[in-house]
Amino acid sequence: MSARPRLPPGAAASVALLVVFLAAWEWGPGLLRIPSYIIPSLSEVAREAVRMWQVSHVLMHTGVTAGEVLAGFALGSLLGAFIGYLLGMSPATEVALSPYILALQIAPKVAFAPLFILWMGYSVYPKILVAVLIVFFPVMVNVLTAIRTVDPDLINLARSFKATRAQIFWKIEFPASIPALFAGLRIGATLAVVGVVVGEFVGGNLGLGFLLTFGEGQANTPMVFVSIVLLTLIGGIAYLGVVLTEQRVLHYLPGRNANRRVG
Amino acid sequence: MARATRLEYRNVTMRFADTAGRGVTAVAGVSLAIADAEVVALIGPSGCGKSTLLNIGAGLYAPTDGAAFVDGERVEGPNAHVAFMLQKDLLLPWRTVAENVMLGAEIHGQPRSQRRRRAHELLDGFGLGEFAGRYPHQLSGGMRQRAALARTLAVEPSVLLLDEPFSAVDAQTRMVLQRDLARTLTRAGKTALLITHDLFEAVTLSDRVLVMSARPGRILEEMTIDLPEREDPLARRRDPRVNDYVARLMDRLQIGEDTLEPQAIGGGA
Numbered sequence: 001m002s003a004r005p006r007l008p009p010g011a012a013a014s015v016a017l018l019v020v021f022l023a024a025w026e027w028g029p030g031l032l033r034i035p036s037y038i039i040p041s042l043s044e045v046a047r048e049a050v051r052m053w054q055v056s057h058v059l060m061h062t063g064v065t066a067g068e069v070l071a072g073f074a075l076g077s078l079l080g081a082f083i084g085y086l087l088g089m090s091p092a093t094e095v096a097l098s099p100y101i102l103a104l105q106i107a108p109k110v111a112f113a114p115l116f117i118l119w120m121g122y123s124v125y126p127k128i129l130v131a132v133l134i135v136f137f138p139v140m141v142n143v144l145t146a147i148r149t150v151d152p153d154l155i156n157l158a159r160s161f162k163a164t165r166a167q168i169f170w171k172i173e174f175p176a177s178i179p180a181l182f183a184g185l186r187i188g189a190t191l192a193v194v195g196v197v198v199g200e201f202v203g204g205n206l207g208l209g210f211l212l213t214f215g216e217g218q219a220n221t222p223m224v225f226v227s228i229v230l231l232t233l234i235g236g237i238a239y240l241g242v243v244l245t246e247q248r249v250l251h252y253l254p255g256r257n258a259n260r261r262v263g
Numbered sequence: 264m265a266r267a268t269r270l271e272y273r274n275v276t277m278r279f280a281d282t283a284g285r286g287v288t289a290v291a292g293v294s295l296a297i298a299d300a301e302v303v304a305l306i307g308p309s310g311c312g313k314s315t316l317l318n319i320g321a322g323l324y325a326p327t328d329g330a331a332f333v334d335g336e337r338v339e340g341p342n343a344h345v346a347f348m349l350q351k352d353l354l355l356p357w358r359t360v361a362e363n364v365m366l367g368a369e370i371h372g373q374p375r376s377q378r379r380r381r382a383h384e385l386l387d388g389f390g391l392g393e394f395a396g397r398y399p400h401q402l403s404g405g406m407r408q409r410a411a412l413a414r415t416l417a418v419e420p421s422v423l424l425l426d427e428p429f430s431a432v433d434a435q436t437r438m439v440l441q442r443d444l445a446r447t448l449t450r451a452g453k454t455a456l457l458i459t460h461d462l463f464e465a466v467t468l469s470d471r472v473l474v475m476s477a478r479p480g481r482i483l484e485e486m487t488i489d490l491p492e493r494e495d496p497l498a499r500r501r502d503p504r505v506n507d508y509v510a511r512l513m514d515r516l517q518i519g520e521d522t523l524e525p526q527a528i529g530g531g532a
Contacts, residue, residue, distance in 0.1 A: 151351075151353070153349060153351060153353055154353055154355070156318075156321075156323050157347075157353050157366075158366075158370065159323060159341050160321050160322070160323065160341045160345070160346065160347055161341070161346075161366065161367040161370040161371065161418060162340075162341045162342070162343065162370065162371070163370045167370055171355075171366070171369075171370065172355070175355065175357045176355075178357070252356055252357050252358075252398045252400075253356065253400070254400040254401075
């Protein structure tokens, strides 16, 4: 164990699990006589990926989806954070708006996708809008909760130094809310993909969501699998981006960086 | 040697509405005056309104009746002459120790170079010079509390309001911190109101001890501590007369006589 201090315990098992999974994917369907239109083997999916690269403009579709995810995530996060801070600083506004916000939060956001297509046509905008709506809530709720749970003694400390309302916000409340903001952004990063894909299911002929339904229509199961893998990749990269940014921004918190010297 | 009065409470009464909507009187008709460079300790049972008095002095609460005065001026809100320090260090985790110490000066709009110089002076004085660039979580509890004291002093207040500043640190660290505080107060000639539950702390650090009653808080007794070496509580602690003062305070607070009496709800608010 002490021979490899860099690897956390379980890392080797994690890699072994991946190898087992890929092997099972490649040979499992054949051994269990599962037809390839139900579960295609790994090599069939890989062949389909190459074919899609050559003839189906898969890079372009991936780019469209990634762009929509990025736009939806960015706009939804900004809007969620802005409204979260606004409501957090004005309890009266929060009381007035909370029933409507709750109703909108309970409503399944993806169900709005057909409506947005009706409004905006088969463009990228309805997809982005679904992502904005779905990313908005976890970010807003996290920020709002964080602002409301700032230690009142910290506020009093700033007040005792005669801080203005703006100074209290920028020097105490806003930095105190950053960990919760990032927790919301992490959730939002994965949800943005869901919003965009549902939008692409409903209408249009662009994006991985379109490729996915197109593959389904042709009973091309490997194509569905390739699309799912690429969507997971987009979500993973978005999530990783948030986590890396978070580690840089929240460097002052204990235990964020394993190799940090503490003295 | 009649010294000017720095901090004064005139007939201060504070009533709050409790959760059931009834009025609760936290403090009732409290009057006290603290002279320049004097250190006064305030003791009393939990929930007797000690912290309420402190918040009124800091201008964070407006009293229901009466008023607090600093240098003869009525306290209408937070003001630059008064700074407070609590049991919690209230260091901001996203700021380095030096940046935390500079917080007050920064809010006051002091130039960066000036406030940085002051912060480093204070940190050096408290033996924290090499930790100026560290973050609070990298410091021990005693060091954090010392940094909090430096932050309190950085705004150069004439009056310090201290609410159980050392009750969260271990006993040995507390004694060292008490000595640091006593030295600082004496050398800088600061006026201080020290709220504490620790009777030894009250006697060894102050010129005068005020005993408050259970809620509604009133001042029951005033005891002048006639001992030398207020700047060195460790030396005072060895003085056998300290025990006599503490024994008298225990009698006055009836410690051990009615320990089963339910304490007032609501902590120090």
